Amino acid sequence: MRKFSRVSSICFPQISSLLTLDDILDKYIGKFGKFQKLLTLYILLFVAPLIGFNTTTHFLILLEPPHLxxxxxxxxxxxxxxxxxxxxxxxxxxxxxxxxxxxxxxxxDFNYDIIYPTVVSENDWVCENSWKAKIAHVVYRAGSFCGMLIIGILSDTYGRVPTTIFCFSIAGIAGLSTIVSAHNYALFLICRAFMGFVSFKGTVPMVLATEYVGSNKRSLISNGLLLMIGVTNISLPWIAYFLRDWRILTVMTSAAMFIVPMITLLIPESARWLLSRGDFKNGKKSLRHVARINGVSLSDDILNNLKSDDKTVCSVLKIFKYSRFLRFYSITTLMWILCAMISYGGNLFAAVLSSHPFLLLSINSAIDVIASITSKWVADHYGRKKTVCFSCFFTLISYTLIAFVPQESIFFIVILLIGRFWITITYNVKFLYAAEICPTIVRSRAVSTRLALGAIGSAASAAIVSIDLIGKSTPLIIFGTASGFNIILMLLLPETLNQPLPETLEDANNFGLLAENKIFKEEPNC
Incomplete structure (x- = not known):
């Protein structure tokens, strides 16, 4: 007869072998219990909206009202x-x-019928002084690029919780400082640089949540994050439109940043990150905390059988020793650069079609929300590879067809929005894919570096939009072709649906081998 050990009021199988963290989450704590649900709400209701506040407020306070x-x-x-x-x-x-x-x-004389007074109009950063507003955007983007590289290192070195607290606190301080520095150009740029530096701060708590939930709930975290950012981007432009005061808007969105650090203080550090650094004492403490919230009491027998790989702090340079993982990471990074180019380029192309920035931003964000809901369901049912391949294919079709439609036609706008819908699905799935394929030991650094390199695609899109070789739709044809190339690249990557997260570089290097071997074994002999 099989032996059982009784813990709290729940019966668990007698431990007979070493356990991985995924084993403990699956068999004892729960893959999506009360703690994971609260963590998901924390991401959706607090982290995601504040990411939208950062990026969208920067855009809204630097709008340029019509003028002579x-x-x-x-x-x-x-x-x-x-x-x-x-x-x-x-x-x-x-x-x-x-x-x-x-x-x-x-x-x-500025026309404030649609666009309210902004930093740009208040300081006369137009006409011969328009370079000042452009420099502010460049500084914000440069800060964002540096932040994506450095924040990942901070997260993997000092932990997910302290890095989250640090980043959101910096965002609040820099945002409020923007108000008092509005008439000092140098100080204004410094504040914008810091706001850009922490603009992608949400990836850290997203990684934290991903490391605690079961494999079948990871897409809920990533797509939920992007969905709520979209909802924020739908509503915030209209809040700004009716407030008609960039200072009040900045105070509102910046002061809210301090909410996340206060809540984050109550969240245990990622047990997966602690264990990856060999800190079993605090790792077990975090697991007990999570189990207690989920209504489970973990026995010492269970935790003492936690598998130890003698992990230490890992240099990201060690990635180059693992050729298979390096190939996967390089391919998914190239795909991300192309996704950023297509997505950002589509926005730039559409920007010239509307004289109402609030309406344009809301429509694009509404498409993003619908795409986020769709991508979550499709990626969980059909897998990441199929979803990315089909969405890239339909993006290719949409942006190719648009070349044969007059730009003044309503069908042009419809096809353009359809193309945005499909590229957003690709963007959302690839956003999650990097966190699933990268090992815990370098996950934040790898994800952040990949995001930073996406800036190459965003920068390239600005130049592509101005190309007019075979007509005004030339940029969209280029974006469609790039989407078709992404299909080929995705076929070279493994499926991550329902797969355990890799912990070490060796795990990442061997990721998907079992599935590949199974496929080859099932092939009939010639």
Whole structure:
């Protein structure tokens, strides 16, 4: 008769061999118990909206209201200035005239019917000064690139919890500082650089949640994160539109950043990360904490049989010793660069079709929300490979067909949005795929580096959008072709659906071998 050990009021099989962390989550703690559900809500209700707050607020406070680049009376030789009425004029002499003329010529007429006063209009960063707003965007993107590289290192070195607290706190401080530095250009750029630095801070808590849930719930975390970012991006532009005050908008979105650090203090550090560093004492402590919330009490017998691989801090350079994993990582990184190019390029292309930025941003975000819901269901039922291949195929078809449709036609807009829907599905699935294929020991660094390299695709898309070789639809044809190339690349990668997360570089290097061997064994002999 099989022996059982009684723990709390639950019967567990007698431990007879070493257990992996996935074994303990699956057999004893639960793959999606109360703790994992609360962690998911933390990601969806707090982390995701604040990611949207960061990136979208940056865009909204730097909008450029319609204006004329020729200032009124700037070239006039008459020393007459109106007092605001149509028929009256006031005459001045000497220093009074010089002072008033200089003050008047520094003001520009902006049309605030749609776009409210922003940092750009307040500081006159338009026309001959338009470079200042562009530099602010460049600095934000440069900060984002550096942040994606450094934050991953911080997460893998110091832990998911302290890195999350640090990043969201920096976002709150930098956001609020933007208000007081608005009229000091150098300080404004510094604040924008820090906001960009932590713009992708949400990947750290996402990795934390992914490391605690079962394999069948990982897509819920990643797609839920992207879905709620989309919901935020639908609503925030209209909040800004009705507030009509960039300072109030900035205070609202920046002060909210401090909510996440306060909640994160209550979350145990990733047991998977602790164990990957050989810290079994704190790793077991985290597992007991999770089990207690899930209503389970883990015995010492279970935890003492936790498998030890004598892991130590791993240099990311060791990746080059594992050729198979290096090949997978290189391919998925190249795919991410192409996905970023297609997605960001599609946004740039669509931007010229609408004079209402709030409407455009909301429509694009609504498409993203629908795509996030769809990609979660499809990727969990048909696998990551099939989902990416089919979504890339339909992106290719959409962006190829659009070349034969007049740009003034409503069908052009419809096909353009359909193409965005499919590329967003690809983007969402590939966002999760990197976390599934990278080992725990370097997961945050690998995911963050991959995100940072995606900036290459975003930068390239800006140049591609201006290409007009065979018509105005040339950029979309290029994006469609790139999507077709992604199909070929995806066929070279293993399926990750329902597979355990790799812990070490050796695990990652051997990822998918069992499935491949099974396929080859099932092939009939010639």
């Amino acid at each position: 680049c020729t200032k009124q009376n700037k070239s006039s030789s008459l020393f007459n200035f109106t007092d605001g009425s149509k028929n009256s004029s006031l005459k001045y002499n000497g220093s009074e005239l010089l002072s008033l003329k200089q003050d008047y010529s520094s003001k520009r």
